[in-house]
Structures are given as structure tokens and as C-alpha cells.
Amino acid sequence: MEFYSEKQQIKLVIDALKAKQLTIGLVPTMGALHDGHLQLVKKALDNNDKVVVSIFVNPTQFDNNDDLEKYPRTLESDMVLLESVSQDRIIVYAPTVKDIYGSNPISESFDFDGLELEMEGKFRDGHFDGVGTIVKRFFEIVKPHNAYFGEKDFQQLQIIKKMVEKLRIPIHVIGCEIHRETNGLAMSSRNTRLKPEYKKAAPFIYKTLTAAKEHFGTKSANKVLEWVEKQFAKHHLLELEYFIIADVKTLKQVKRKSNKKSYRAFIAVYADDIRLIDNIALN
Template sequence: MEVYSEKQQIRAAIDALKSKNLTLGLVPTMGALHDGHLQLVKKALANNDKVVVSVFVNPTQFDNNEDLVKYPRTLEKDIALLKTVSRNDILVYTPTIEDIYEGNTVSENFDFDGLEFEMEGKFRHGHFDGVGTIVKRFFEIVKPHQAYFGEKDFQQLAIIKKLVEKHDIPITIVGCKIHREANGLAMSSRNTRLKPEYKKAAPFIFKTLKTAKELFGTKSANKIIEWVEKQFANHDLLELEYIIIADTETLKPVKRKSNQKSYRAFIAVYADDIRLIDNIALN
């Protein structure tokens, strides 16, 4: 498996592949890989000859410096996991901050047609400018044919699709379904930081979302939100930050349901000091 830490190196390797008319997929990650990431890589490999997996903890998308410092960094383990998928068809790109930002570690400013101001955007100031900056940079360096992102970060997926559309970037964005642990908890690199009692409690999040989906057929969005808020108000360990039922196109909260639109429930919950997000399609 080839591992590159400098953009000049990986660009040369990619140029050599493209000279052979090989197709290239990209799976951007912040490392601390788990089976959810591996599913993205497997899907990318099924659709492309070679896949670049980037491993980079991007400082400009963290609004909380403590979260940035504590974010798990497990590069050797990540590479070992990727080798279980393929030893020959994956290129790993592990740039330094200097290699990406060239001494100017700040975000570009983006207009995502308002998608950036909904949900996570209300709670994480500047987050999506950071996401847009790093993803656009990886697209410029790697120039993949396709790029793969998980639906757990559904808002991020929508914003990256908007980025490609507005900047006329010739890359196909592929959304991949949420990969869950056996107990229903959405897989996340942050799950490794959960204390045992919170790890045991966390599946309550998805259980509540599944019930919200059942209620969506007969109850209004407001009634469902009130019900979810009550469930967490009565929970001893988990603290609800938000529950929003939104139109999947605009990400705006639904006021009145329409049979012509699709909706998802989006949730953010604190398990001690670990912030967990999840979502579920409602119709």
C-alpha cells in the first residue's frame, strides 16, 4: 500500500494512473477509521480502478478547539484496516497542515444557498466553510472521478453536492447509507471516546428516531418533535441539543407535510462531552 504525505508525490502517482485511463475514487476521512469508513472504501473500489483515502484532521472545521485536540489520531491502525480491504488498489494521502494550507490555515467563505445556516450551521459557527475549504482542496489535488460520503453527515453531503454544482467541479458525489453498530448506534470515530455507561445508553438515539419515523405517518412534525424532546428530558445520561424534521432538498424545518417532498429527522445529542449526530429518512 502506497502512503503519501505530500501533494506533489500523490499528484505524480495519480497522473501515472490516469495515463493508463484508470478511474479514481476518493474517500476523504479524518482518520480513526471504523467499519463505516471501510464500507465507503469498498463501494468506491467497486466503482473505480483505484481509490485515494485521505486521512487529515482538518483544523478549520472545528469550532471547539478542545474537540480538535481530543480528536483520535490512529494512523498506523487506519493503514492496517485499509490493508484488510485492499493492499494494491488504495492510495493513502496523509498530508500535514502545511501541505494543505501552505502557512495560511483559514477557511474560504462559501455560499451554499442557505444550506450552511440550517441545523449544524446554527450550532457550529464556520464549520461548513471549513468543510468546503478542505473538500475543495482535496478535489483540486486528487481530481477523482467520484467521491464518496456517508449519509450520517447528511447536511455535509448536501453541501458538498452544492459545492460541486456551484463551482462546476467535474466530480460525481456518491452518498452512502449510514453504517451502524449492532445496537443501532451510527458508527463514528467519536464513539471510541464514549465512557462505558454512555456507550450503553447511546443506542437510545436511533431507537427514538425509529419511533419518530413510525409516528410520522399520523402525527404532525411539531408533535413528533415535542415527543422526542420529552423522551430525552426524561433520560438520565443523554442531553438533546436539537431534533429537527426537515425537507431533504432545502434542509429547512417542515411546517406542513407534503406528499411531493421527502423528509428526514435530524438529531444531535450529548453523551457526556461527546457530541453524536444521526438522522433517518421519514418517507
């Protein structure tokens, strides 16, 4: 499996592949890979001749330095996992902060037509400027035909699609369904940091989401919100940060349901000091 840590190296490799008329897929990750990431890679392999998997813990999208420091970095085991999927069609790009940002790791400023101001944007200052910055740079370096992102970070997915649309970047952004553990918990690199009692409690998040979906069929959005808040108020281990039912296109919180619109429920929960997010399509 090919491995590169410098953008100049991988640019040459990509140029050579494109000269052969080969299609390139990109799966951007922050490493600490799990089966959810591998499903993205497999999807990309189904649709492209070669797949670049970037592994980079991006400092500009963390609003909490402690979270940045604690984020797991497992490059060697990540490589082993990727080799189990394909030994000859995956290219790993694991740059240093200096390779991406030079000596000044700061974010560009973006206007995502208000998508960045909802949900996560209200709780994580500057987060989506950091996301936009790093994804745009990977798009510029790798120049893939297709890029793959998980729907667990649905707001991020919509924001990246918006960036591609506004900047007219010739890349097809593909969202892939959430991959879950057998107990329903959305797969995340953060799950490995959960203490045993919190790991056991965390599936309550998805259980509540699926129940909220059922309630949404017969109750108003406000009634569903109240019900979810009551469920978490009774839970002694999990702390609800937010639960929002939003319009899929605008990500704005719904006030009155319309049969002409699509909605998703979004949730953020603290399990001790680990922040977990999830979402589910409602209609």
C-alpha cells in the first residue's frame, strides 16, 4: 500500500494516475479508523480505480485544546486496517500540520449560507471554518473525482456540499449512511475513550432517536422535543446538550411540520467528558 506524508509527493502520483484516465476517490479521516471508516473506503473502491485515504488530526476544527490533545492517533493500526481492505488500490496520505498549513495553522473564513450557524455551529466556535479549510485543501491537493463522507456528521456533509457548490469545485460529494455498532451506537473514534459504564449507557442515544422518529409521525416537533428532554433528564449518566428537529436543506429548527419538506433529528450528548453526536431521518 502506498504511503505519502508530503503534498508534493502525492500530487505527482495523482497526476500520473489521471494521465492514465483512472478515477480517484477521496475519504478524508482524522484516523483512529473503525469499521464505519472502512465502509466509506469500500464504497469509494466500488466507484473508483484508486482511493486516497487522508489521515490528519486537523487542529483548526477543534475549539477545545484538551480534546485535540486527547484525540487518538493510531497510524500504524490504521494502516493495518486499510491493508485488510485492499493492498494495491488504497493510497494513504498522512501529512504533518506543517505540510498542510506551513508555520501558521489558521482557518480561512467561509460563508455557508447560514448552515454553519445551526446546531454544532452554536456550540463549537469556528469549527466549520476549520472543516471547510482542511477539506478544501485536501480537494486542492488530491483533486479527486469523488469524495465520501459519513452521514453521522450530517451538518458537515451539507456544509461541504454547499462549499463545493459555491466555489464551483468539480468534485462529486457523496454521503454514506451511518454505520452502527450492534447495539445501535453510531461508530465514532471517540467511542474508544468511553469508560465501561458509559459505553454500556450510550446506546440509549439511538434508542431515543428511533422512538422520537415514531413520535414524530403523530406529534408536533415541540412535543417530540419535550419528550426527548424528559428522557435524558431521567438518565443519570448521559447529559443532553441539544436535540433539534431540522429541515434537511436549511438545517433550521422546524416550528411547524410540512408534508413538502424532509426532516432529520439531531442530537449531541455528553457521556462523562466524551461528546457524542448522532442523527436520524424522520420522513
